[in-house]
Amino acid sequence: MGAQWKAKHKDLAANAKGRLFGKLAKDIMIAARHGADPAANSRLRLVVEQARKVSMPKETLDRAIKKGAGLTGETVHFEHVVYEGFAPHRVPVMVECLTDNVNRAASDMRVLFRKGQLGTSGSVSWDFDHLGIIEAEAATPGADPELAAIEAGAQDFHSADDDGVVVFLTDPTDLDLVSRALPAQGFTVLSAKLGYKPKNPIDPASLSAEHLEEVEAFLAALDANEDVQNVFAGLGG
Secondary structure (H helix, E strand, C coil): CCCECCCCCHHHHHHCHHHHHHHHHHHHHHHHHHCCCHHHCHHHHHHHHHHHHCCCCHHHHHHHHHHHCCCCCCCCCCEEEEEEEEEHHHEEEEEEEEECCHHHHHHHHHHHHHHCEECCCCCCHHHEEEEEEEEEEECCCCCCHHHHHHHHCCCEEEECCCCCEEEEEECHHHHHHHHHHHHHHCEEEEEEEEEEEECCCECHHHCCHHHHHHHHHHHHHHHCCCCEEEEEECECC
């Protein structure tokens, strides 16, 4: 599951596409505050590439850019709020929200965490490293992720899945620097963002099938919330 929890079942992932577009639209609007031209705005360029990769409609993408850049006359204001606590069976969780209504988000989190335990600030974050997380794939045959990590200045790397995606981990302040350096090492950057990696991940095999299903259902409910942008769970594998 890695540092960031993602829906792993195809049917669940398909049903979540609309929510994914909504999350990406928020990222696009925030990135577009620094300019509407992806060529001159590296943060926007990366998010736009992510949106295109998951086939976000061009109209939706363009509208988010214009709205974020203030070209539509609308005011865009999202606050970044982080909640921490435990999923069922004491699995630590970090939840990042981008919301235009902090009171609504806080109320929703209290309800969602009834099946787990909502913690106070610092109650769980100590067990996570705050890092730059870059997903990339080899653009040239034989590209070596270990050499690329060293040359680009990443702290570490690991394989994300069976599709050839490699996750490079960086110091938070080096995220943009490493993102810019990886293409020269033969890797195409798919996404680059700050996130959380568990220091002591729980092995899913240590949970019964029933307990793991309860944790998955809890994480899916969090991810489905309109204000939730990212969910990071302390699960290994």
